[in-house]
Amino acid sequence: MTAHTSFFENVIRYVDQAAALTKYPKGLLDQIKQCNSVYSFKFPIRDSQGNIETIRAWRVEHSHHKLPTKGGIRYAPEVNEDEVMALAALMTYKCAIVDVPFGGAKGAIQFDPNKYPVDQVERITRRYTHELAKKNFIGPGVDVPAPDYGTGEREMAWIADTYMAMNPGQIDALACVTGKPLSQGGVRGRREATGRGVFYALREACNNAEDLKKLGLDRGIAGKRIVVQGLGNVGSHATKFCREEGDARIIAIAEREGAIMNPNGLIEADVIAYRKETGSILNFPGSTNIINTRDALELECDVLIPAALENQITAENANRIKARIVVEGANGPTTPEAEEILRKKGVLIIPDVYANAGGVTVSYFEWLKNLSHVRIGRMGKRYEQASELRMMRMIEVLTGKKFTEEQIAAAAIGPDELDFVNSGLEDTMVVSYQRLREIWKSNPQIPDLRAAAFYDAIGKIAISYLELGIFP
Ligand code: GLU
Numbered sequence: 001m002t003a004h005t006s007f008f009e010n011v012i013r014y015v016d017q018a019a020a021l022t023k024y025p026k027g028l029l030d031q032i033k034q035c036n037s038v039y040s041f042k043f044p045i046r047d048s049q050g051n052i053e054t055i056r057a058w059r060v061e062h063s064h065h066k067l068p069t070k071g072g073i074r075y076a077p078e079v080n081e082d083e084v085m086a087l088a089a090l091m092t093y094k095c096a097i098v099d100v101p102f103g104g105a106k107g108a109i110q111f112d113p114n115k116y117p118v119d120q121v122e123r124i125t126r127r128y129t130h131e132l133a134k135k136n137f138i139g140p141g142v143d144v145p146a147p148d149y150g151t152g153e154r155e156m157a158w159i160a161d162t163y164m165a166m167n168p169g170q171i172d173a174l175a176c177v178t179g180k181p182l183s184q185g186g187v188r189g190r191r192e193a194t195g196r197g198v199f200y201a202l203r204e205a206c207n208n209a210e211d212l213k214k215l216g217l218d219r220g221i222a223g224k225r226i227v228v229q230g231l232g233n234v235g236s237h238a239t240k241f242c243r244e245e246g247d248a249r250i251i252a253i254a255e256r257e258g259a260i261m262n263p264n265g266l267i268e269a270d271v272i273a274y275r276k277e278t279g280s281i282l283n284f285p286g287s288t289n290i291i292n293t294r295d296a297l298e299l300e301c302d303v304l305i306p307a308a309l310e311n312q313i314t315a316e317n318a319n320r321i322k323a324r325i326v327v328e329g330a331n332g333p334t335t336p337e338a339e340e341i342l343r344k345k346g347v348l349i350i351p352d353v354y355a356n357a358g359g360v361t362v363s364y365f366e367w368l369k370n371l372s373h374v375r376i377g378r379m380g381k382r383y384e385q386a387s388e389l390r391m392m393r394m395i396e397v398l399t400g401k402k403f404t405e406e407q408i409a410a411a412a413i414g415p416d417e418l419d420f421v422n423s424g425l426e427d428t429m430v431v432s433y434q435r436l437r438e439i440w441k442s443n444p445q446i447p448d449l450r451a452a453a454f455y456d457a458i459g460k461i462a463i464s465y466l467e468l469g470i471f472p
Pocket of ligand 1: 070145147178361
């Protein structure tokens with residue numbers, strides 16, 4: 001196949017490679033691969049001058065083996081049906097890998113939100129929601145959107161509000177969308193979740209001394225030289241946690257207008273502030289400019305985090321990639337041809353379907369919060385704090401020594417919502433990595449972590465179909 005294969009075909013290729021190692025019937029595997037529902041629609045909007053424009057939009061539900069289906073909504077001028085289908089499919093596998101009980105879905109509106117006034121973006125978002133609701137493509141038990149490229153908390157609040165207005169009195173209506181602002185039923189930690197998950201994924205990989213030795217690297221994330229592509233929600237938080245909690249060094253950042261490099265390390269928050277002020281990351285004080293932004297992917301480094309869009313590492317540039325580890329913050333950044341080249345070079349790829357699953361994992365927690373109508377940890381915080389205090393008092397009795405008030409205040413705190421969310425996310429990422437690595441290392445036919453991830457996902461989805469009794 002050539003570099004012209006579509007994004008959805010690329011996903012199918014990854015699935016086929018892993019499916020070939022299973023014994024499931026062909027019909028069942030076909031059912032798993034295809035998109036169950038592809039809703040493509042158009043609607044008109046009127047601008048402030050009274051001109052009418054037709055907007056194209058999609059919602060694709062890839063798999064209904066578990067309900068609701070789940071996945072973000074993308075706003076981009078170049079988005080197309082193939083891309084939405086590919087992204088919806090990736091959501092199915094992603095959810096299965098991290099044991100989040102949803103089928104996969106994705107939505108998109110073909111427009112550039114930066115070129116429209118905010119009130120127009122709001123009208124487009126509300127109309128889109130209305131169209132989804134009319135066809136039963138949104139609802140807490142049906143299909144639950146979330147943010148993706150070009151959307152965020154603001155859009156999710158509009159979606160929730162529109163849905164609730166159309167479903168008065170529906171007690172679980174807030175669970176129709178995740179990634180909402182806190183005041184509108186969001187959960188603490190959702191905004192950072194995908195980036196935090198990328199950090200946990202990388203940290204877990206780096207903790208394996210044997211694997212790191214094979215890559216010619218020392219164990220541990222500390223001191224690793226990282227290049228990141230994309231300073232959006234995923235890239236900015238991934239670098240923040242790798243730097244602050246992992247003690248890694250961000251040596252280059254690539255954005256649309258160009259890239260910057262500083263071997264001594266960059267602080268993403270300063271670069272973001274500078275970009276906001278000047279409109280570009282170029283000429284950031286202390287750094288060297290890289291005019292062709294894609295060249296940054298080829299820099300000498302330990303870890304590359306593509307956290308922008310799909311098809312960034314291709315057969316064309318894969319040979320020149322010098323990173324030893326690629327952690328896919330974006331969906332589909334590496335083509336199958338590029339992956340083969342990187343594998344031959346001994347590069348460890350931590351695949352998107354696992355590495356960026358932190359977002360949907362915490363979306364799941366938000367959905368649970370909305371359905372339970374109570375802040376996570378609300379009922380246990382004081383109780384746990386009291387238990388911690390009792391334990392400290394017991395230690396005092398046994399040792400005859402006294403804790404200071406500061407020590408007690410620091411240790412007997414009781415977990416709050418953010419503690420629970422981050423702990424659930426960390427556990428999900430750690431446990432999933434260990435399972436994928438085990439599948440990879442224990443099966444000689446499985447060449448890498450991506451194949452292990454798809455193998456894991458296909459098995460779980462197949463069992464779920466078989467247990468539904470659809471294929472007796
Ligand atoms: N758009 C994100 C993703 O690609 C999040 C999806 C969600 O939270 O449902 O994983």
